[in-house]
Amino acid sequence: MLSSKKTNLKRVASALIAIFSILGIFVVQLFRIQLINRDEIAASKNVDVYTLKVEGARGEILDRNGNVLATNRQGNRIVFSAAHFPSLKNQSERNEIIISLIKLLESKGEEWNDNLPLILNPDGSVSFKENSDSYIEYLKSPDMLNLNHYATAQNCFDALKEYFSLQDYSDEDAIKIASVCVSLRKQGFSITNPYVFAEDVSSATIAAIKERSDFYRGVEHEVVTYREYPEKSLAAHLIGTVGAISQSEYENAKNALEQKLKDPNLTEEEKRALEKRSYDLDDIYGKSGVEKLMEEYLKGADGYKVISRDTDGNLKESYIEEPEKGETVILTIDAGLQKAAEIALEKRIKELTAQKGLEAAGAVAVIDVNTGELLASASYPGYDLSTYYENYSKLASDPAAPLWNRVLQSTYAPGSTFKPLVAIAALETGTVNKYDQYICNSVFHYKGMDFRCLRSHGRTNVVEAIEKSCNIYFYNVADILGINKMNEYATAFGLGSKTGIELPEAEGVLAGIPYRESLGKLWLPGDTIQASIGQSDNLFTPLQLVNYCAAIANGGTRYVPHIIKEVKTPDKSSTIMKKDPAVAFKTNISASTFATVKEGMLRAVTQGSLQSTFKDLKVQAAAKTGTSQTVKIVNGRAVKGNNGFVISFAPYENPEIAVVVLIENVDSGTATAKVAADIYEYYFGTMKSVVPQQPFNTLLP
Numbered sequence: 001m002l003s004s005k006k007t008n009l010k011r012v013a014s015a016l017i018a019i020f021s022i023l024g025i026f027v028v029q030l031f032r033i034q035l036i037n038r039d040e041i042a043a044s045k046n047v048d049v050y051t052l053k054v055e056g057a058r059g060e061i062l063d064r065n066g067n068v069l070a071t072n073r074q075g076n077r078i079v080f081s082a083a084h085f086p087s088l089k090n091q092s093e094r095n096e097i098i099i100s101l102i103k104l105l106e107s108k109g110e111e112w113n114d115n116l117p118l119i120l121n122p123d124g125s126v127s128f129k130e131n132s133d134s135y136i137e138y139l140k141s142p143d144m145l146n147l148n149h150y151a152t153a154q155n156c157f158d159a160l161k162e163y164f165s166l167q168d169y170s171d172e173d174a175i176k177i178a179s180v181c182v183s184l185r186k187q188g189f190s191i192t193n194p195y196v197f198a199e200d201v202s203s204a205t206i207a208a209i210k211e212r213s214d215f216y217r218g219v220e221h222e223v224v225t226y227r228e229y230p231e232k233s234l235a236a237h238l239i240g241t242v243g244a245i246s247q248s249e250y251e252n253a254k255n256a257l258e259q260k261l262k263d264p265n266l267t268e269e270e271k272r273a274l275e276k277r278s279y280d281l282d283d284i285y286g287k288s289g290v291e292k293l294m295e296e297y298l299k300g301a302d303g304y305k306v307i308s309r310d311t312d313g314n315l316k317e318s319y320i321e322e323p324e325k326g327e328t329v330i331l332t333i334d335a336g337l338q339k340a341a342e343i344a345l346e347k348r349i350k351e352l353t354a355q356k357g358l359e360a361a362g363a364v365a366v367i368d369v370n371t372g373e374l375l376a377s378a379s380y381p382g383y384d385l386s387t388y389y390e391n392y393s394k395l396a397s398d399p400a401a402p403l404w405n406r407v408l409q410s411t412y413a414p415g416s417t418f419k420p421l422v423a424i425a426a427l428e429t430g431t432v433n434k435y436d437q438y439i440c441n442s443v444f445h446y447k448g449m450d451f452r453c454l455r456s457h458g459r460t461n462v463v464e465a466i467e468k469s470c471n472i473y474f475y476n477v478a479d480i481l482g483i484n485k486m487n488e489y490a491t492a493f494g495l496g497s498k499t500g501i502e503l504p505e506a507e508g509v510l511a512g513i514p515y516r517e518s519l520g521k522l523w524l525p526g527d528t529i530q531a532s533i534g535q536s537d538n539l540f541t542p543l544q545l546v547n548y549c550a551a552i553a554n555g556g557t558r559y560v561p562h563i564i565k566e567v568k569t570p571d572k573s574s575t576i577m578k579k580d581p582a583v584a585f586k587t588n589i590s591a592s593t594f595a596t597v598k599e600g601m602l603r604a605v606t607q608g609s610l611q612s613t614f615k616d617l618k619v620q621a622a623a624k625t626g627t628s629q630t631v632k633i634v635n636g637r638a639v640k641g642n643n644g645f646v647i648s649f650a651p652y653e654n655p656e657i658a659v660v661v662l663i664e665n666v667d668s669g670t671a672t673a674k675v676a677a678d679i680y681e682y683y684f685g686t687m688k689s690v691v692p693q694q695p696f697n698t699l700l701p
Contacts, residue, residue: 053280053302053303053304054302054303054304054305054319054323055224055225055283055300055302055323056276056277056299056300056301056302056303056323056324056325056326057072057225057300057323057325057326058072058225058227058242058284058298058299058300058325058326059294059297059298059299059300059325059326059327059328059329059570060072060328060329060570061239061290061291061294061298061328061329061330061331062328062329062330062331063330063331063333063334063335063338064330064331064332064333064334064373064375064565065334065335066330067335067336068230069229069230069231069234069235069239069331069333069335070227070228070229070239070290070291070385071227071228071229071230072225072226072227072228073225073226073228074223074224074225074226075199075200075201075223075224075225075226076200076201076202076203076205076206076221076222076223076224077196077198077199077200077201077221077222077223077224078101078112078196078197078198078201078205078206078209078219078220078221079194079195079196079197079219079220079221079222080184080189080194080195080197080218080219080220081191081194081218081219081220082189082190082191082193082194082218083191083218084217084218085097085189085217085218085219086217086218091164091165092165093217094181095164095165095166095169095177095181097215097216097217097218097219098176098177098180098181099169099173099176099177100215100216101197101198101209101216101219102173102176102177102180104205104208104209105198105201105205108202108204108205110198110201110202110205111198111199112180112197112198113180113183113196113197113198113199114176114179115135115179115182115183116135116175116178116179116182116183117129117132117135117136117139118153118156118157118175118178118179119153120171120172120175124171125154126153126154126156126157126175127153128153136156137149138186139156139182140156144182144185144186145159145160145163147159157171157174157175157178160174160175160178160181160182161174161178164177164178164181166178180197183195187281187282194220196282197219199226200226201221206221209221227242227284228386229385229386231335231339232384232385232386233342233382233383233384233385234335234338234339234342235333235335235338235377235378236289236382236383236384236385237289237377237379237382237403237405237407237408238289238290238331238333238377238405238503238563239289239290239291239385240286240287240288240289240290240291240292240293241286241287241288241289241291241385241388241389242284242285242286242287242291243284243285243287243389244282244283244284244285245279245281245282245283245284245285246285247281249279249285250279250281250283253278253279253285254278254279257274257275257277257278260274261274261275273301276301276302276303276321276324277299277300277301277302278302279299286298289503290329290331290503290563290564293502293503293564294329294564294567297326297327297329297567297576297577298326298327298329299326300323300324300325300326301323301324301326302323303319303321303322303323303324304319304320304321305317305318305319305320306318306319306320324570325570326570327567327568327569327570327576328567328568328569328570328572329564329567330564330565330566330567330568331563331564331565332368332373332374332375332562332563332564332565333374333375333376333377333563334375334376334687336682336686336687337366337375337376337679337682337683337687338375338376338377338378340376340678340679340682340683340686340687341364341366341376341377341378341675341679342364342378342380342382343678344364344674344675344678344679344682345362345363345364345378345380345661345663345675346380347678348362348663348671348672348674348675349361349362349380349663352663352665352666352667352671359399359400359665360663360664360665360666361380361381361400361401361406361663361664361665362379362380362406362661362662362663362664362672362675363377363378363379363380363406363407363410363542363660363661363662364376364377364378364407364542364659364660364661364662364675364679365377365378365407365542365543365546365659365660366546366657366658366659366679366683367546367547367550367561367657367658368550368656368657369550369551369553369554369649369655369656369657369658370554370581370655370656371559371581372547372550372559372560372561372562372581372582373561373562373565373581374501374543374561374562374563375657376679377405377407377408377543377563378407379404379405379406379407380406381398381400381401381402382402383395383402383403405503406542406662407541407542407543408501408503408504408505408506408541408542408543409504409505409506409541410506410541410542411506411508411509411539411540411541412539412540412541412542412628412643412645412662413534413535413538413539413628413643414495414534414538414540414545414626414628414645415533415534415535415625415626415627415628415643415645415669416469416533416534416624416625416626416627416669417534417545417549417624417625417626417645417646417647417669418490418495418532418533418534418538418626419465419466419469419474419532419533419534419624419626420466420552420597420600420601420624421486421489421490421493421495421548422474422477422478422481422486422532423462423465423466423474423477423596423597423600424489424552424589424593424594424597425481425485425486425488425489425490426462426477426480426481427462427592427593427596427597428489428589428590428593429481429485431477431480431481432462432477434461434462434463434592434596435461436461436462437459437460437461438459438460438465438472438473438476438477439458439459439460439472440453440456440457440458440459440460440470440471440472440473441456441458441472442454442455442456442472443472444471444472444475444476444529446475446479446525446526446529447525447526449526451471451472451475451526451529451530452471453470453471453472454469454471457470457472457473460472460473461473462596462597462600463596463599463600463603464600464603465600466597466600466601466603466604466624467600467603467604467607467608468608469604469608469609469624469625471533474532474533475529475532475533477532478528478529478531478532479528479529481532482528483511483512483513483523483527483528483531484512484513486528486531486532487510487511487512489587490510491510492558492585492587493547493548493551493552493558493587494544494547494548494551494558494584494585495508495510495538495540495544495545495548496508496509496510496511496538496539496540496544497510497544499541499543499544499547499560499561499584500560500561500582500584501543501560501561501562501563502562502563502564503563505541505543506541508539508540508541508544509537509538509539510537510538511527511530511531511536511537511538512531512537515537516537534626534628535628542660542662543561543660545645545647545660546647546658546659546660547559547561547658548647549647549648549649549658549660550649550655550658551587552594552597552598552601552649553598553622553649553655553658554655555591555594556586556587556588556589556594557583557585557586557587558583558584558585558586558587559581559582559583559584560582560583560584562579562582564579565578565579566578566579598622598652600624601622601623601624601648601649602620602622602652604622604623604624604625605620605621605622605623605648606620609625609670610623610625610646610670610673613670613673613674613677614673614677614680616677617650617677617680617681617684618681618684618685619650619651619652619680619684620650620651620652620653621648621649621650621651621652621676621677621680622648622649622650622652623646623647623648623649623673623676624646624647624648625644625645625646625668625669625670625672625673626644626645626646626647626669627642627643627644627645627667627668627669628642628643628645629641629642629643630642630643630664630665641664641665641666642665642666642667642668643662643663643664643665643666644662644663644666644667644668644669644670644671644672645660645661645662645669645672646659646660646661646669646670646672646673646675646676647659647660648660648673648676650680650684651684656683657683659676659679659680661673661675661676663675
């Protein structure tokens with residue numbers, strides 16, 4: 001009996017020990033759960049974790065003195081976030097949000113991204129937008145509406161109304177809602193791929209959206225950067241434009257990145273730096289000018305942030321990589337000189353406009369004769385970079401071609417500005433010397449043809465021939481010199497060939513046997529006579545002319561003109577790339593030849609037709625004018641006009657800059673010289689009197 005009680009007590013004790021042991025385990029586990037693993041539990045509540053790209057700001061473009069030509073400003077962008085935006089299952093809710101947003105923006109006069117290639121006409125019919133073939137093809141494709149290729153615009157619209165449940169909306173509202181819905185699908189709208197609904201929206205509109213945030217689910221606002229041009233139209237043709245990246249640009253950039261990443265010598269850090277500068281289809285890309293040329297440097301490095309949302313709907317954001325601003329591109333242009341050149345050109349053109357019913361246009365280029373740096377480059381008419389896309393249709397259809405860079409892309413018969421070149425060739429080959437004379441009685445009889453001069457100059461030597469622009473003298477010289485020898489020297493000075501500047505430029509034409517044969521035609525003896533005064537087939541760009549003049553000024557060195565001076569880090573503390581002067585060709589022409597030709601150009605200013613224009617300058621300039629005839633159709637009739645040129649350099653003794661001025665449809669080259677005089681007045685007056693800007697990253701004295 002006693003034994004039985006002892007046994008029962010042991011059993012009870014064992015049971016109690018077991019119970020307390022289990023309870024102890026539970027207590028320890030509970031402690032671990034509550035205190036030790038609470039972060040893990042919290043993390044396990046996350047239902048969504050995703051990464052978003054944060055755009056890196058574009059780099060700035062500055063002039064040589066640090067003046068801002070292109071920068072960025074902050075603005076508001078409306079985006080749809082798939083984390084909160086109604087899903088496809090709630091199409092009706094999507095539609096309500098979309099049409100409400102559209103009406104809100106339109107009531108405030110603001111635009112939203114409407115890309116649908118359908119137009120609702122006033123009579124209620126629907127038609128396709130012009131130049132939208134690729135989008136129309138997508139609309140009809142199996143990926144979207146799955147319609148036959150011959151489906152009409154009305155067929156597409158009817159299918160869209162059914163597809164997106166838009167039957168209860170008016171056609172005006174339905175086509176707008178459909179535009180957004182198609183874009184969402186086409187873009188692949190998702191948590192990792194937000195949709196941009198509207199760009200550059202006012203703060204008032206953002207406030208109105210936030211006031212109804214419960215209704216506008218998933219409609220968010222981002223503060224982003226937009227390109228800003230403080231001077232708006234200054235150097236527009238050089239700075240260029242940016243715009244949404246095209247499919248081909250995207251593919252090219254993607255392929256280029258893949259090739260770079262294949263380099264086995266790249267470190268992981270270098271690879272990551274390259275990847276951060278990759279493109280998405282909603283990125284901005286340089287379309288023209290320096291914006292396009294320096295895209296590789298200007299593009300910012302994108303950053304990335306992680307966004308998590310827990311079961312309670314709480315959002316948490318944190319950067320894993322900060323975005324980085326693009327590099328700073330510094331141009332050779334002087335903003336003050338550029339502005340002075342543009343003002344002088346426009347003023348003179350307006351004074352000369354309407355003569356003979358022809359619209360005038362023109363170009364100016366200023367180059368450093370000792371480096372090849374382009375200090376100013378103006379093309380008139382120009383355009384406002386800040387309203388480029390808004391006014392593009394008007395600009396593109398304007399017969400005056402304001403988008404065209406006449407300095408680099410237009411070619412002209414140079415007229416008498418070619419005569420210094422012929423004089424150089426004749427002197428250097430011994431065809432003539434400084435004192436040889438030819439008699440000018442205004443007519444040159446040659447092989448049964450008569451070639452004329454504007455007046456009778458009597459006995460004329462080379463210096464006088466340049467000063468007075470005597471055609472007869474150069475006809476005689478050309479007959480002895482011949483076209484091949486003439487062109488040998490023209491080639492040395494870069495005429496009729498690209499200069500090598502970084503931006504797109506025309507090649508031009510050097511009149512001669514090879515070019516004429518390329519047309520399947522013969523070169524005749526009379527063509528050589530005409531070529532000697534800058535006529536025949538000769539066609540040069542203003543940049544070629546100013547570079548040729550610079551080589552005369554500096555004693556025979558032809559530089560490669562350049563517009564990029566250097567590239568610095570965003571904070572301007574370090575130089576990434578610097579462009580040094582590059583010699584294209586050394587002519588090795590004698591100093592005496594240049595002295596003789598320059599003397600003739602000096603006398604054109606001190607004694608010739610330019611005397612009154614240049615007499616009040618603080619420095620002595622030298623110049624040569626030129627005129628070439630044009631024929632244009634105005635109001636259905638042919639009207640003759642002249643393109644006027646002047647090439648010049650200053651100071652005469654120790655040249656610093658060369659200037660070319662072209663004005664289309666004027667009476668003569670002399671009429672253009674006032675522009676050059678204004679530029680010299682600014683450069684050697686206002687510009688030289690201004691205290692130089694403090695160099696980057698240096699302490700003030």
